[in-house]
Amino acid sequence: MRWKCTCAYDGTDFEGWQKQPHGLTVQNQIERALSQIFSQPIQIQGSGRTDAGVHAKGQVFHCDANWQHPPEKLIRALHSILPKSIKIVDATAVSDDFHARYSVCGKRYVYRYYLGRAGPMEERYLWACRELPVDLDAMNTAAQRLIGTHDFTAFSASHRKDNDPNPTKTLHRLEVQQEGSQLTLTTEGSGYLYRMVRSLAGALYAVGRNRLSADDISSILASCQRSHRIVTAPACGLFLDQVFYPSAQK
């Protein structure tokens, strides 16, 4: 019996999603809670990793477990064990061919910047950029250069490239919106290289500050090499917003 679960977490205090032998990771916490509920070891498969400090509103995992009660009861049981920083948003029984990682057809990430001094509650969940102002139009013009299918090696951290042999990804959406002092970058794509969204966020911020031009972005992309001109934006601003699956697999 396979369950597709959607979860949200405040990643601040976790060493990322991925299970580690002695780490405080989100996957460790959820597996521990499930294993306690089912009185047997339960393993989960996430849609992919998130780095230390990165948050999620809609991370998806699957697990195989024989649960005969309403899903809501499983969620309540999990919440009674899990730390407050992890919430199960949904649990749905799915067919055995659903795979949280291999069935993924895309993901939406959101990156939040704040221009100026953010409060102590807000700063956990955004990148407080102390500099002002930014050129929003320039950011979106440069973002257009990145939409489409490209080798995104230039916008990834190279030392884990071996984990994903294919550096070519497709971005369907990459845009930045401003609301008061808050900037929100939204991207939807087929997949992402290691640290790719944070690299895009850092690069577009540099464009907004007129330190890089849209043409610089194009040539950095075309170089297929990481440039020292790209700064990786901090983890705290990044949210895995939604994981997309073919509608047949809901």
Added chain:
Amino acid sequence: MRWKCTCAYDGTDFEGWQKQPHGLTVQNQIERALSQIFSQPIQIQGSGRTDAGVHAKGQVFHCDANWQHPPEKLIRALHSILPKSIKIVDATAVSDDFHARYSVCGKRYVYRYYLGRAGPMEERYLWACRELPVDLDAMNTAAQRLIGTHDFTAFSASHRKDNDPNPTKTLHRLEVQQEGSQLTLTTEGSGYLYRMVRSLAGALYAVGRNRLSADDISSILASCQRSHRIVTAPACGLFLDQVFYPSAQK
């Protein structure tokens, strides 16, 4: 040279405001940062304590320190040392007769409830009440019984009553507003007994759930004795919103 400083903090990970010899408290953190900046021990005086886990948007403290540069520079220096969970919102030079505690003429507290399942980011900053629905009108009717000048002993935790010999306080405002699933209690008053706002928040929630009536609230108040029928609402929903001083002392 006296400074009046306003600060905001995420109280989740602190053992309250008040300095403790080996505690992780907000006062400890700020004094440590100031002492480092001024290369000498600097002590601060807060407007009053907040409990472990309680947040602040406008806590006020004063300190005496010889700072000849613009206040903004002091704030930046503090932020380079303080944890992200503490922010200095304002620093203003004031006259020597300003006292952060003794000059207080009132305080505004906000208590946030959430009806239903809150996300992992929200739940740090509110009381996630899983029960639904609440009778908002009943809550505000009962709140009216508490406005005015009363002995609030029934709405305080007794074991620290000796810290404040006068149990009579004046509430100018006590009301609950609803916006979607979020309830916000706002209170303004001359002063508060130990755990008084959280006791009020717990009592009014019980009214909203029809477990207490407005008449119960009146009789509990008149009893001047703590009743087992009052539950202290959890710290995470409470914010010290603003401290009021006579306008002459800004």
